[in-house]
Amino acid sequence: xxxxxxxxxxxxxxxxxxxxxxxxxxxxxxxxxxxxxxxxxxxxxxxxxxxxxxxxxxxxxxxxxxxxxxxxxxxxxxxxxxxxxxxxxxxxxxxxxxxxxxxxxxxxxxxxxxxxxxxxxxxxxxxxxxxxxxxxxxxxxxxxxxxxxxxxxxxxxxxxxxxxxxxxxxxxxxxxxxxxxxxxxxxxxxxxxxxxxxxxxxxxxxxxxxxxxxxxxxxxxxxxxxxxxxxxxxxxxxxxxxxxxxxxxxxxxxxxxxxxxxxxxxxxxxxxxxxxxxxxxxxxxxxxxxxxxxxxxxxxxxxxxxxxxxxxxxxxxxxxx
Numbered sequence: 222x223x224x225x226x227x228x229x230x231x232x233x234x235x236x237x238x239x240x241x242x243x244x245x246x247x248x249x250x251x252x253x254x255x256x257x258x259x260x261x262x263x264x265x266x267x268x269x270x271x272x273x274x275x276x277x278x279x280x281x282x283x284x285x286x287x288x289x290x291x292x293x294x295x296x297x298x299x300x301x302x303x304x305x306x307x308x309x310x311x312x313x314x315x316x317x318x319x320x321x322x323x324x325x326x327x328x329x330x331x332x333x334x335x336x337x338x339x340x341x342x343x344x345x346x347x348x349x350x351x352x353x354x355x356x357x358x359x360x361x362x363x364x365x366x367x368x369x370x371x372x373x374x375x376x377x378x379x380x381x382x383x384x385x386x387x388x389x390x391x392x393x394x395x396x397x398x399x400x401x402x403x404x405x406x407x408x409x410x411x412x413x414x415x416x417x418x419x420x421x422x423x424x425x426x427x428x429x430x431x432x433x434x435x436x437x438x439x440x441x442x443x444x445x446x447x448x449x450x451x452x453x454x455x456x457x458x459x460x461x462x463x464x465x466x467x468x469x470x471x472x473x474x475x476x477x478x479x480x481x482x483x484x485x486x487x488x489x490x491x492x493x494x495x496x497x498x499x500x501x502x503x504x505x506x507x508x509x510x511x512x513x514x515x516x517x518x519x520x521x522x523x524x525x526x527x528x529x530x531x532x533x534x535x536x537x538x539x540x541x542x
Contacts, residue, residue, distance in 0.1 A: 223270040227256040228343075229263040230280045230296035237261035244341030245280045246297065266297045274302040275310040275346040277317065277337065310346045317342075353484055353542035355435055358385035370483040375437075375449075375469035383479040383535075386436045392537035393435065396426045397495070403438055403477070403533055428453060428493040428536060433485045434465055436535035439497060440477045448472055449480070451534065453493035462496055484542040497532045 227249035234242055239251035240261065247263060249256050256265040266288075269276050277300040286295030300317060302309040307330045314333035315325035321340070327333040330346055337344050356367050359382055366376055387393050428434060439449040448470025452462045465487075469480045 224272050225270055226250070226268055227265040228268050228278050228297045228299075229256075229261070229265045230282070230284070231261070231263050232280075232282070237263070243338075243343040245282075246278060246341070246343050248278075248343060264294075264296060266295060268297075269299050269301045271301075271345050272305070274305050275313070275344060276301050277313070277345075278343040280341065307346075307349075310344075351542070354390045355386065355481060355484060355542050358382055358389055359481070367481075367483055372483055373466045373485045373487060374483050375451075375466050375480045376483070377469070377471070378479050378481050380479055382481060383436055383438065386481055386535055390435065390535075390537060390539075391541045392539035393535050394537060395533055395535055396428075397533040400533075403440070426495070428489050428495060428534070430489050430491060431538045432489050432536040433487070433538070433540065434482065434534055434536055435485060436479070436481045437469070438477060438479055438533040439469070439472060449478065449497070452496040454496060455491055455493060488538075488540075495532065495534060 229237075229240075229247040229249075230245060231237065231240075231242065231247040232245045234245060236242060237247050238261065239254045239256075240247040240249050242248075247261065249260075249265065254260060259265075268278060279298045281296050281298050284296045285293055286298050287293050288295040300313060302313040310330050311327050311333055314327050314330075314337070318327065318333075318336065319325035323336075327336065331348055334344055334346055334348075356364055359367055359378065363376070363378060363382065370376060387395060434451065437449075437451055439451075448468045449472045450468050451465045453465060454462060466482050466485065469478075472478050
């Protein structure tokens with residue numbers, strides 16, 4: 222069955238029940254209204270089938286456009302692209318623009334649509350929905366879980382999906398321990414409170430202004446399963462710990478875990494210093510706030526109680542979701 226809708230010239234722009242208003246055109250939206258009895262005090266005209274191409278409608282203020290019944294009392298003129306594709310829509314828009322005195326140089330559907338809106342033309346073309354590039358890196362089963370999450374929440378994935386994020390999401394950048402360090406360093410198996418830091422040359426790292434945190438690796442010591450929490454401070458060894466996206470768990474005691482975040486909206490508004498806490502590691506024992514920088518960032522990744530902390534995150538400044 223064809224997809225069609227009724228249109229009417231409505232110069233008063235007063236709202237009509239069962240219709241939306243675009244410029245001086247009313248567009249019928251209801252399925253239980255007989256528009257053709259001058260519904261709302263205006264004369265209605267049925268538009269073309271929208272299944273085969275994108276439609277453009279323009280009010281004819283003189284009310285004398287040729288109609289199929291030969292009355293020549295049409296108040297709406299229609300165009301339709303030859304195919305339901307962006308290229309076909311842009312091509313039609315360029316021709317229409319030239320017919321109306323323009324240069325016909327649109328390069329995108331969005332620019333063509335913007336011109337039409339400015340000039341009181343209605344179109345059925347709409348931008349394609351943005352593709353969530355974080356979601357696109359997951360398996361079909363994982364996408365079901367991802368879709369059920371609140372924005373900014375974490376979910377556990379495998380190393381494959383974590384690496385997909387790195388390789389395919391625009392601007393994705395690894396920060397923290399290198400892949401070699403993640404693969405070879407041991408985590409703490411004993412500790413004292415507070416956790417102290419050794420001496421080293423491995424610099425701290427930061428989440429910089431306008432960066433989104435979209436994935437992370439955590440690794441806990443050999444203890445029962447728990448939860449991972451990524452947080453940050455806004456000053457070196459800051460006392461205020463602010464969570465990033467809630468608890469990420471479950472984390473596997475004695476194992477390495479990979480997490481991705483659902484479409485985060487909380488880009489950093491200042492330089493942030495990451496804090497990694499895990500309920501199955503010394504990082505959060507007795508509410509100790511976890512691994513963080515304690516001397517201008519110089520030894521954040523150097524060592525704690527004679528061994529090495531492990532943390533790697535992925536950030537990007539490009540929001541592609």
